[in-house]
Amino acid sequence: MVEGCHDDVDFRALMGDVRPLSHGHDRADVSRQRGTPSEAQLERRRAALQGDKNADGLSDDFVDLVPPFDPLEYRRDGIQLAVVERLKQGGYPIQASLHLLRRPLHECRRELPMFIREAFAADLRSVLVIHGRSREIDAPANVLRSYLAKWLVTFDEVQAFVSAQERDGGLGATWVMLRKSERARANNRERQQKRRG
Template sequence: MSDTHSFEDLLKAEDNAPIVPVKTVKADVGTAPVDREALVRARRLAEKGNDLDFGGFSTQEPPMIAADALLEWTREGFGRLKTQFDRDRFNPDYRLDLHGRTVEQSAMEVHRMLERARRYRWQRLQIVHGIGRRSAEGKPLLKSYVNRWLREVDDIIAFASARKRDGGHGAVNVLTRGAVSDRWPEV
């Protein structure tokens, strides 16, 4: 055989079998699971409009915090936990990045994260809120909201701005009730 034959010619000459194109095979992956919580939230949004409960968090503007201000808060009776933020590198069980989200979206995301933290008994969380460089007013809106929201949640016992290598002023490290007790209230 010469070198001018095509690959098809060579295969035909091999066993005289016709060459049939391969049909595209699609896997049956079933239907996507329905997120019941998202469905309920969407229904409430359609029915009530702006009167939604954003996970219990207020979406009215809080007092603004400076972009370079350090956040630090400890629930009464848990003062000794401040040392956990200063010791080793903070390795969160879960990290939430709020960049590019609205206040309402952020409230829902923080609420969902805290529900999961309770369900899975996460002890260490990190929320990246940014410092407001890209916000319309150039203010750290999400930083101010997150500061207020975290103080309202009983399962949060302490939080502090992250070290520079972990996100600095644009992130907050959070300790939940699971850091001091594995006996959380039932979900």
């Protein structure tokens, strides 16, 4: 019993300057805060969910890596070779561009669908995606370039894409030709009818 008294005295001596928490930070508040996500955590969750929605099902699973010095080239059935050749030569104006250089893959996966859909909605036809390129096949820039080739073919809006000329970024950039929207087609028909009189 006497030993217990000494322990209490020693404990009080060690805790001499310690003060109880104020009422605003009592134990109930701390446990409530631990059980409830903070505003920052909630925002990160919302952003993650939004990112998944904007990715439009684009996969970041396995991709065949495109060799670093191989140009990208794709065209849908029915697209004339002359259109692809003109695109390859930079014969269309840059109506919009998306810079993905040195950005993380998950961010690129989220940005690309929004860019393609917004460009299509604005009746743009020729856009440039700048992604970079590396001499190493498994370097991040080349991995992104490989995913870009995989992703672009999944968009109904994309008719063709090719690696750019040196003046537009070379193998580190890709020209994308979008199909005409219904509104643009209707405008073309109207202009043609007016010309015919």
